Amino acid sequence: MAKPSPQGRTTVREAVLDLLRDCGMTTVFGNPGSTELGFLDRWPSDFRYVLGLQEACVVGMADGHARATGNAAFVNLHSAAGVGHALGNVFTAFRNQAPLVITAGQQARSLLPNFPFLGASEAASFPHPYVKFSVEPARAEDVPTAIAQAYRVAMQKPWGPTFVSVPADDWSAPCHPVRARRVSGDTAPDPALLEEAARAIAAARRPVLVVGPEVDAEGAGEAVVALAERIGAPVLTSPFSSRLSFPEDHPLFAGFLAAAPQAVSEALMPHDLVLVVGAPVFTFHVKGEAGIFRSDIPILHLTMDGAAAASAPWGTSILGSLRLALPALAALLPDGRRPLPAPRPRPAPPAAAHPIPPAFLLHRLREVMSDDAILVEEAPSHRPAMQAQMPIRRWGGFFTMASGGLGYSLPGAVGIALARPERRVVCLIGDGSMMYSPQALWTAVQHRLPLAVVVINNEGYGAMRSFGQVMQVRDVPGIDLPGLDFASLAHSMGCPGRRVSRAEELDDALAEALAAEGPMLVEVVVDAAVPTLYGKA
8 A cells, every 4th residue: 555645644553664664673572462452453564573572581682683783673562561571671771872762552541540550650751761762642643753753862872772652542543654864873073172182192102992882883893993003002892891892803902901990090000091982981890999090191082972971080082973083083193103012812722621611611612603603691700701712803793781780681692683694693691691581582483593592500690609709798698599400491492402511512512502593502511610700901
């Protein structure tokens, strides 16, 4: 049927579906309920509906899809209770700067004055402050315009989630179609500040770069490598970077900053200038003194994130798109003549043992993964070992959560696999993390996704064990997780699974999972020794 003209009339449902087509959002992530049936009625054949069995999974899958495609993902949640279930991963999407348009059903407008079953009395306030825009339109005919505005706000940098509450009877109401519009998401940096930064960099004798996740999100990877090579300076990854920040096999790559103030200061204070690109200044997780902020060492900060720039305790922040700022800054610099730093030493391959050392598992996983595989990680206590044993080389090849909240990475990996079916996705996840959103395995099975799930089973919350040592606390309850069987859990949802407890079984199981036509889970029982969570860069 022909699309109505802008002067004609249509229904809210048809106007929204046409808008979603125009915005490239024909994959819809949802968990349906009665208040969404008006939208889901006579589902169009050119749309893909991705069912998640719990709303946190739904938002996590949409987040992964949005980050992998660079376009907002559309989410349809069930009423206020569904939004409540989803809020943990809405918070994570906000920290991930993932562009999402989240809609939720609301009871019929005529019922709202009487506090109806499933109704939300302040629906638009519910997800605040972790959405960029939130509204329940005053009239049914305003719903398509509100969703159009939500899309444009989600896609303005820094990206993030937005929210629209839609009463159940709005979908059949008459309205005008909404015209598609484009709003630029890039802004140019101040040329005078770039020139000032170039002079400071050229005068520095021992500069260092700290690079963060905005680089990969903006597709500015080649530009940051070119800038680092022109400066001739070592490059560190910012604390808790949720994406690849710099190729980890590059000669200039110098390692990872820990999320601890003293460790960051010790790593940076031997330098006479710090250039932070696409990251906050700095993300910390533990208390301590950051002497770098009391020194005279200049910190230059390139970012699109105005909140991160405003919160920086020291230095000069230059707001603007990295896609524009990095080449412009490089063009202002003289050819680099500094001697290159010594290559970063690589650790020796770990030895096999029983029980399996986590570092040995991670080393073997890196050996069997193809170069174009995408790693999605949620094993916080094993991250230092992962960083040592699994160098990431390819842009778009690594994702994790920026919030610290568990329950993101398995559904996130499903969304990434839906967006990138031509690449194998590996979800590396701890046993505690796995129990937050295991339902996502079912969705992976339904779509036969190329997803290998590797569960590191140390029978507990390893990060809590590590923090217990650091904080010198003992006998903390709720840390041990005995008796979980993840291979059986996978089988219960139609996903092949294997449990490995001996080093000699590991390579065969990992190779099988990475070659499987659909999803497969490998549970690896590892040494439960308490890891060191924070160390020097």
